[in-house]
Amino acid sequence: MSEKKNIARAAGILGSATMLSRIMGMVRDIVVSRLFGAGLATDAFFAAFQIPNMLRRFFAEGALTAAFVPTFSATLRQGGDEKARELANICFTLLTIIMASITLVGILFSPVIVGLMFPGFKAVPGKFELAILLNRLMFPYIFFISLVALCMGILNTLRHFFTPAISTVFLNIAMILSALCLRGFFKAPITALAVGVLIGGFLQLIMQLPVLWNKGFPLKPDFNFSSSEVRTIALLMLPSVFGVGVYYLNITVSAILASLLPQGSVSYLYYAQRLFEFPQGIFTASVAQAVLPSMSRQAADGNMGGLKESLSFGMRLMLFITIPAMAGLMVCSTPIFSLIFMGGAFSFDTVVNSASALLYYSMGLPFVALTRVLAPVFYALKDTKTPVYTALMAFVVNFCLSLALMGPLKHGGLALATTLSSICNMLMLLWYLRRKIGSFGGKNIMVTGLKSSAASIPMAAAVWYGCSLVDWSQAGHKLLKGSVLGCSIVCGAAIYMLAAKLLRSEEALEAASLLRRKLRR
Secondary structure: OOOOHHHHHHHHHHHHHHHHHHHHHHHHHHHHHHHOOOOOHHHHHHHHHHHHHHHHHHHHHHHHHHHHHHHHHHHHHHHHHHHHHHHHHHHHHHHHHHHHHHHHHHHHOOOHHHHOOHHHHHHOOHHHHHHHHHHHHHOOOHHHHHHHHHHHHHHHHHHOHHHHOOOOOHHHHHHHHHHHHHHOOOOOOHHHHHHHHHHHHHHHHHHHHHHHHHOOOOOOOOOOOOOHHHHHHHHHHHHHHHHHHHHHHHHHHHHHOOOOOOOOOOHHHHHHHHHHHHHHHHHHHHHHHHHHEEEEEEEHOOOHHHHHHHHHHHHHHHHHHHHHHHHHHOOOOHHHHHHOOOOOEOEEEEEEHOOOHHHHHOOOOOHHHHHHHHHHHHHHOOOHHHHHHHHHHHHHHHHHHHHHHHHHHHHHHHHHHHHHHHHHHHHHHHHHHHHHOOOOOHHHHHHHHHHHHHHHHHHHHHHHHHHHHOOOOOOOOHHHHHHHHHHHHHHHHHHHHHHHHHHHHHHHHHHHHHHHHHHHH
């Protein structure tokens, strides 16, 4: 099977599993919004959850994956299963010790951490104390999810993608059941959500272990920390923390600054980010996770031509998917919030405020997606400096723009600053990579972007017209709203695919061919 087909197949598996997970995540957010709305309790929860979640994105799914997968892939190809098994056990043992220590420190110093990150909470009686309690309860989540990320790296390299992707379903189920069944047992009902996070993290880890055993990689203690491969991972991982995680660092900075804005601002950004992560989680993360093992193998083999081809294909696939997703989110931001969240404690004012943040976040979707493909290439090529430099520049841009825009645009300005800094980071990575490895199909990538943009225009117009037929400010009417929005999206997707095919988009033709083969089967 060609590397292109391997990437497309892996992305399809990851996308399907992640879609189920994201749907359950959406159900979870609906439950949370209906039960708790947007206010003191949700601000405290989302802020407290932001801290272990930030560490997860930086260390677990960001730096650890970017550093571990290329090294593990090279060890597997050059040293065989036994050497790779030894590396996996050493990393599992070392990571367990490190994350247990970080978890303990995080629990002990929660008042300091919350105080530094969310200083605005101290001005509201009870808000700061609640955030500390919730943060202490949820901090062990980073321990479980870091080990899950290591397992995911091993399984993805072995071309098993389904279990790691589907495991987040159990996090969402645990949070939903905890919110519904346990909230009456706590003085602050939202504490039940924190308990659900802890249970969900444990379940995610337990799911990975039998699959690893079946693949011939049963994890067990190994204290040979002097291994050269471990040193390689450490040297790659330290700069990767910043290089891969800058987007999530910017999100965290937005949450910190939002704590200084009117109450509810942290929640507006959270709800918008959750919807923004729906296409990002299904498509962006799926393609990025699928293409990384392929590029790592090619880099280890010195196959620069194959690496360039995989990179170009991954970027074109990203643009083909994320440009229409961006247009759809921009057009449907208010209808989506009205349909999914409006009701109970979630008013139309909350819908409007959350939708404005989603509008600004959506503009950056293709650029965030491309960064997820570009940054790991540098680590696969053992270049740790360039992504750190570009990330630092992007962080400075985000911070300055956030301070400038949060005054006139409030929380919307923070979302817009994140988008603009993402564009900056992607452009710098693109420029430096072009200088480093030469051309990798830039003309074809640009053509795909232009064709996808052109095909998205009639799609967005059709979706906008369909959504204009309903008054989204009115509560209820879920069946009508759902039917109109669903039909508009389906028609829009069909128009996009037709327009892309008429424009002879290579990705549209491949998708049509794949669909025909599936239907024949």
